[in-house]
Amino acid sequence: MSNAPTPAPKSKAPPKITVYGAPRTVFRDLYHRFLRAPWPLALGSIVVTFLALNCLFACFYLLTGGVAHARRGSFADAFYFSVQTMATIGYGSMYPETGPTQVLVVTQAVVGLLVSALVTGLVFSKFSQSNARILFTREVVITPFDGVPTLMFRVSNERGNQIVEAILRVTMVRTEKTQEGITFYKMYDLALSRERSAAFSRSWTVMHPIVPGSLLYGETPETLRAKEVEIIASLVGTDDTSMQTVHARHTYTDDEIVWGFRHADILMEQAGDDFVLDLRKFHDLVPSKPTERFPYPRSTDK
Structure with a gap:
């Protein structure tokens, strides 16, 4: 199987919500x-x-x-x-x-x-507003990491300065049905391998190990699609230049959860202990090797 970077597939736009009954005036807020x-x-x-x-x-x-x-x-x-x-x-x-x-x-x-x-x-x-220039990968991947299926995505600070005491939270939203037959959306926080960064400057790989006890344990692409799962990532921190609080948020739909792929390496070491961060490959995906416990990517997957 080739290890060449795979272009990210086009994802569907998030659903548009039309609200009825909310007060609408031109001079409000x-x-x-x-x-x-x-x-x-x-x-x-x-x-x-x-x-x-x-x-x-x-x-x-x-x-x-x-x-x-x-x-x-x-x-x-x-x-x-x-x-x-x-x-x-x-x-x-x-x-x-x-x-x-x-x-x-x-x-x-x-x-x-x-x-x-x-x-x-x-x-x-x-x-004077301090806007975060935070880039999220277009897809979130589920791939083995140290032998454990792991949900992963990357974030990057495009501005290049430092975001002090950055905190990143990941929430999973899915549809559930009560015993009374009522369908509603429920939100769950996912435990991360690392959710804090003392000084976030360039790139951060966010990981959620899918182990027993994880809400994603035992799930498949079909079950996530049936439950209309969404992954919401939010980052909050303090801009060390303006000393103002900055925040960024990104939502992944079930079509943007890619199984059996990992993100291409963007950090390369050069001579003299120097490193190069190639953000041109930030969204690129590389297929992982299927195993008996993790048979992804499947030959039927596109």
């Missing part, structure tokens, strides 16, 4: 929506808000008039005057000359001050 939004969308929303507010006040200036040297009925002049007021950049030839307009100017100046403070806080909060 705007702060969290902003923090979760990608930067282009977040900055675009700020620009749209700025333009919308200035258009609104420009309409008010058109209704009240009272802007010196502004062309009568000119929305452009009213808009530019509104921008000068909200941005507090100072007036040129246009300035307020009536009481109602001066009240509008004061109101817009206060609104502009509040909006500037709010936007500054939002952008700073989003910019």
Whole structure:
């Protein structure tokens, strides 16, 4: 049997859950929506808000008039005057000359001050977020390790700095049926060979030995598929650069549990006690040798 790395098979997308009955409002949890939004969308929303507010006040200036040297009925002049007021950049030839307009100017100046403070806080909060650059292998494998069938996958810190006191937990989710015939999802924590790392910097192979007492003991690919098993991996630690807590999570469906394969070696020793970590092989799989106790990969497996 060839030991050449095998490309990882394409996995199905996780099921999409549609929720009915949950309150849905545009302005609900705007702060969290902003923090979760990608930067282009977040900055675009700020620009749209700025333009919308200035258009609104420009309409008010058109209704009240009272802007010196502004062309009568000119929305452009009213808009530019509104921008000068909200941005507090100072007036040129246009300035307020009536009481109602001066009240509008004061109101817009206060609104502009509040909006500037709010936007500054939002952008700073989003910019200061510490996001984990953690890479999980596309598949989790079950293969013999020291003669014991072991569930294994790899994680890598793409940023290359250190995540201090990293803790990794693995949870198995499967469908079960009660004596009353009720089907529900139940979660179980899997015991790992090592679940803590004092300083996680590059690569970490996570292992769960499938021994008597393990929830996976005696299972087969068919039984895992029938139980709709999912493996959820979560990592939490402290970024040693920002000293903020970072976390990452990945879910493996039953189609992403590969039997009888192991992950290709990515750490190689060179002359002078130097090592090379080849992340190009991070997702590659190598078939293991079937045994009587562990007959995987089977010839019928694809």
